[in-house]
Amino acid sequence: MTQLAAKQLLIVAHAPSPNLQRMLDAIVRGAQHEDIEHVEVRVVKPLEAGADEVLAADAIILMTPENLAYMSGALKDFFDRTYYPVLEEKQGLACALVVRAGHDGTGTLRALKTILTGLRWQQVQEPLLCKGAWDETFIEQCEELGMGMAAGLDAGIF
Template identity: 35%
Template sequence: MLAIIWHSRTGASRAMAAAVAQGAGEQGVLLTAAEAMPAILLGARGYVFVCPENLGSMTGQMKEMFDRCYYPMLGRVEGRPYATAISAGSDGAGALSQMDRILTGWRLKRVADSLIVNLGAQTMEEIRAEKTVSEVDLDACRNLGSAFAEGLDLGIF
């Protein structure tokens, strides 16, 4: 199982996570950050974490998932592969840095460059609005899911 853990407020990360799952096929399991519990995550062979960057940080729901799952999983998932996908209004660097720092503690192994989709939302209206992700960016998410699932199948990760 490839666990695809996501949170979204305005639709972009939801669409990105769905595209990753589509690419992963039968291996991909979508879990909202609220649904992701240690018992489920311990059964996964790999992880893709998908969230927006809010105020220069990962979204609060994703942080809460890490808070809830961190210690129950610590020392039990070392070496498992992971990837990240972030929807952002600018560069996504803050959310990426936070996730990588936490995932380093779990000793997970990054197997793909982070996918950051910059939607350029800068005004209050743009930030609050429901987002649409381009087909090019959704294809990149599908490719991430497909490559990750293939890597798991082949035993590369």
């Protein structure tokens, strides 16, 4: 019997607060669900992630807080450093977005969608916008998003 090569799910997440860390932990927990067999999950902070991580990925989850109606500076730095090195090779990369917004998050989502359009990455799930006052349901939503991404990779959907 041939062993299937594991697909690589990259999570690039800026989680500077305890609640954002809880959201990230939930994404990872979902992505590593016991029923998902052929997916390796790699979590990298935006300031440490580079083109090599993206080039090795079969799918990517991007998580950021809303900062001044925009993505975090750390995630913007990630895009500044990796955009051109991955542009040609990673067109069509399956991706999902998670934004923790204290207000409405529309500026953050608009900026991210503009970058993803330029990269030609394919959003395979609706962006998860966790906005307003903290809500414990954000944790469940993050876990579901992580599980959905990993299950899609595991099933060969993307």
